[in-house]
Amino acid sequence: MDIAIPDTVKTWSQFGHPVLMWILLGVAVYSLYLGFQIRRTRTVEDKDVRKDLIKKDFRTRHYQLGSILLAFMITGTVGGMAVTYINNGKLFVGPHLLVGLGMTALIAISAALVPFMQKGNDAARVTHIALNVALLGLFGWQAVTGMDIVQRIISKM
Structure with missing residues (x-):
């Protein structure tokens, strides 16, 4: 079955993926910040500071943002x-x-570690952090190579 897609849709659809990925890169950086705040909350010595950090509920926001990242990153990759x-x-x-597919696997593995982290597994926590730092580094590299691809698309228009 051959579905005719209008040329304007074909042309402009090429920019959905890069726009989504740039937004997700920003969300990933913010999620990293929230993750560091969770770590800070866990390790701070001063009880008053710790109470103030707990009130900010970094854990819930990080978890929700991570879920959004997982869903949209997989959707963006496939799209x-x-x-x-x-x-x-x-x-x-x-x-x-290839790096984009690898990143999709990294974020899935990172999300799969959450139940172990919730049970206090420090190895899962350290692995989660390492995977996500690597993911963020690869994400930055992807942003640069993706802009090269966008420039090639624009030059052919």
């Missing part, structure tokens, strides 16, 4: 691949695609 295939009839297998 970017779908739009590329629709517009070109193929995927371009290269570093941007």
